[in-house]
Amino acid sequence: MIKDYFAGKYPRGWFAVLFSDEIKTGEIKSLSYFGREFVAFRGENGQVSVLDAFCPHLGAHLGDGKCEGNTIVCPFHEWKFSQTGACVDVPYATRIPVKAKEGALQSHPVREVNQIVHMWFDPAGAPPTWELPLDECMNGAPGWTRWYFKRWRIRTQGKEIIENLVDTPHFTYVHGSPIEDIVIRFDGHVASQQSTIGGHPTLGKKLTTEATYFGPAVQHITMDGTYPSKQVNIHTPVDTEHVDVCYGIKLQRDPALHDTDAIAREYARFAHEAFEQDVVIWQRKIYRAAPLLCDGDGPLFQLRDWYRQFFEDEIRSV
Ligand code: FES
Ligand SMILES: [Fe+2]
Structure with a gap:
């Protein structure tokens, strides 16, 4: 029997953890x-x-603590930690223990791009090996709405x-x-799909989409349907059996149009309903390591070979 290579493991890569407006x-x-x-905390320097x-x-x-300036303060005895996890103050000690000064708390690489906060996670603790692209339209360009997202x-x-x-x-x-038409490409840590879809009941009579994974869990989508939109399909493992999966959309x-934001809210609802059709399947299905496939x-x-690179220590994408 073919074994499930991915069972019980986490991939390495960038993972979306919050939308920017969820953390002030x-x-x-x-x-x-x-x-x-x-x-996660946002210091007064905005980081x-x-x-x-x-x-x-x-x-x-520390989630029960408070943020002061660019530090986070523990709720128990008010030790204070910097953005890199170094202890910078112990209010009742004459001297900060040396071990506490040197990054006593592990900090994790963060990239806030496209109005989304991403963290890098590698089970082996290695640093990032690629960067996420910045898309001006997703990143707050004035011609675009905010993100309308839903998380499951x-x-x-x-x-x-x-x-x-x-x-x-x-x-x-x-x-x-x-x-109607689809081209799929794999290139290093990137996997993309360009497609023409012959209409969707709520999203448009004809859809052209370009959907690209940058690593294992962050997908950027440009879609022309009833309206031109940018979308993200992002997921982050909670544990080895659960994920937070999130779908975000913004319109040009x-x-x-009288009120693009009202339209975007409604269009997002349609997109979330469409995504939920997948969610229902994922929730109850089992994983077939050796599926019985047909020529269609x-x-x-x-x-699966492409995805495997994020689990193997010996293969590092450039
Ligand atoms: S447990 Fe955090 S300061 Fe004591
Ligand atoms: Fe789907």
């Missing part, structure tokens, strides 16, 4: 990902940091979600939108 200056957010606990959540002193959860915490794994990229027949049977502003299926094994 001075705010702290607790994050439960990769079977671990983290805290978001992600640190391990448990204080190196006596283990309190579900019982599935990233390996299921990414398979949508090559699963051409499901577009007809799950979404009611048959694919059109002066001819997409290049599933090629996709």
Whole structure:
């Protein structure tokens, strides 16, 4: 029997953890990902940091603490930590323990691009090996709306979600939108799909999409349907059996439209309903390491080979 190579493992890469407007200056957010606990906080310099959540002193959860300037203060004895996880103050000690000064708390690389906060996670603890592209239209360009997003915490794994990229027949049977033309490419840590879809009940009479994964869990989509839109399909493992999967959409502003934001909200609702059709399937399906395929299926094994690079220490994308 072929074994499931991905079972019980986490891939290496950039993972979206928050939209920018979910974490304001001075705010702290607790994050439960990769079977671990983290805290994110935005200092007064505007920078978001992600640190391990448990204080190196006596283990309190820093998510219950407060943000002061560019530091996070533990709720238990008010040790204070910098954005890189170094202890910078112990209010009742004459001297900060040396070990506490040197990054007592692990900090994790963060990139806030496209109005989304991403953290780098590598089970082996290695630094990032690629960067996420900045898309001006996603990054707050004035001609575009804000992100309208929805997040689901579900019982599935990233390996299921990414398979949508090559699963051409499901577009007809799950979404009611048959694919007319599709080109799939794999290149290093990038996997992309360009397609023309012959109409969708709510998203447009004809859809042209370009959907690209940058690493295992962040997909950028440019879609022309009823309206030109940018979309993100992002997922982050909560543990080895659950993920937070999130779908975001923003529309290009059109002066001819009365209220692009109201339209974007409604259009996002349609997009989320379409995405939910996949969510329902993922929640209950099992993973077939050796599926029985037919000649009308997409290049599933090629996709799995591509995904495997994020789990193998010996293969590093450039
Ligand atoms: S547990 Fe954090 S300061 Fe004591
Ligand atoms: Fe789908």
